Amino acid sequence: SAVISQKPSRDICQRGTSLTIQCQVDSQVTMMFWYRQQPGQSLTLIATANQGSEATYESGFVIDKFPISRPNLTFSTLTVSNMSPEDSSIYLCSAERDRGLGYTFGSGTRLTVV
Amino acid sequence: TQLLEQSPQFLSIQEGENLTVYCNSSSVFSSLQWYRQEPGEGPVLLVTVVTGGEVKKLKRLTFQFGDARKDSSLHITAAQPGDTGLYLCAGAPLTSSNTGKLIFGQGTTLQVKP
Numbered sequence: 001s002a003v004i005s006q007k008p009s010r011d012i013c014q015r016g017t018s019l020t021i022q023c024q025v026d027s028q029v030t031m032m033f034w035y036r037q038q039p040g041q042s043l044t045l046i047a048t049a050n051q052g053s054e055a056t057y058e059s060g061f062v063i064d065k066f067p068i069s070r071p072n073l074t075f076s077t078l079t080v081s082n083m084s085p086e087d088s089s090i091y092l093c094s095a096e097r098d099r100g101l102g103y104t105f106g107s108g109t110r111l112t113v114v
Numbered sequence: 115t116q117l118l119e120q121s122p123q124f125l126s127i128q129e130g131e132n133l134t135v136y137c138n139s140s141s142v143f144s145s146l147q148w149y150r151q152e153p154g155e156g157p158v159l160l161v162t163v164v165t166g167g168e169v170k171k172l173k174r175l176t177f178q179f180g181d182a183r184k185d186s187s188l189h190i191t192a193a194q195p196g197d198t199g200l201y202l203c204a205g206a207p208l209t210s211s212n213t214g215k216l217i218f219g220q221g222t223t224l225q226v227k228p
Contacts (some may be wrong), residue, residue, distance in 0.1 A: 006156075031214045040200060042120075042221045043157070048214065092156050096214055102147045103204075103216065105156030 006106025
């Protein structure tokens with residue numbers, strides 16, 4: 001199954017700035033997913049990152065705020081743009097292990113916007 | 115909107131007690147997964163169930179998938195402090211199985227006191 005390295009693990013950012021989160025997978029995967037999670041709560045899907053095409057965003061999330069790159073089958077980035085304190089959260093990337101057998105997650109990026 | 119209702123949301127028990135966590139939906143899932151997450155880490159897959167009525171055991175954890183593939187349960191026997199964490203159920207909706215998207219339950223925070 002895939003192993004995902006996510007960085008940074010945490011950051012404190014000034015409002016109005018942007019942060020790019022990186023996820024590297026140790027094997028090729030077709031789809032990667034970006035989630036947001038408040039501590040101790042469930043996960044909310046932001047978007048699906050497909051290699052060679054634009055990311056597919058869920059309701060409430062837009063490309064201008066959360067641009068995503070997927071340059072190849074092992075790497076993806078999520079940028080949180082023009083940050084405000086409301087963007088403070090944990091951001092997670094994931095990839096499917098084997099079809100229908102579950103997903104592997106990165107260790108998360110804990111973002112605090114001040 | 116497809117929902118996965120997970121209960122209870124919080125559970126605090128003594129070491130040695132048994133517990134059950136439930137996930138229910140009106141939607142049919144092609145598979146249902148259970149994850150456990152510890153602070154500062156991403157969710158880790160415990161099990162995937164795919165067949166209606168399926169029962170899987172992982173040491174003291176027993177997972178069951180409902181006959182109609184709309185619900186699932188996680189039962190822990192003789193809980194230990196090491197079981198403490200956030201438990202998440204996640205379903206792959208039958209109607210969107212080719213998107214790779216998961217629907218997550220609200221999560222159950224389990225605390226096992228020594």
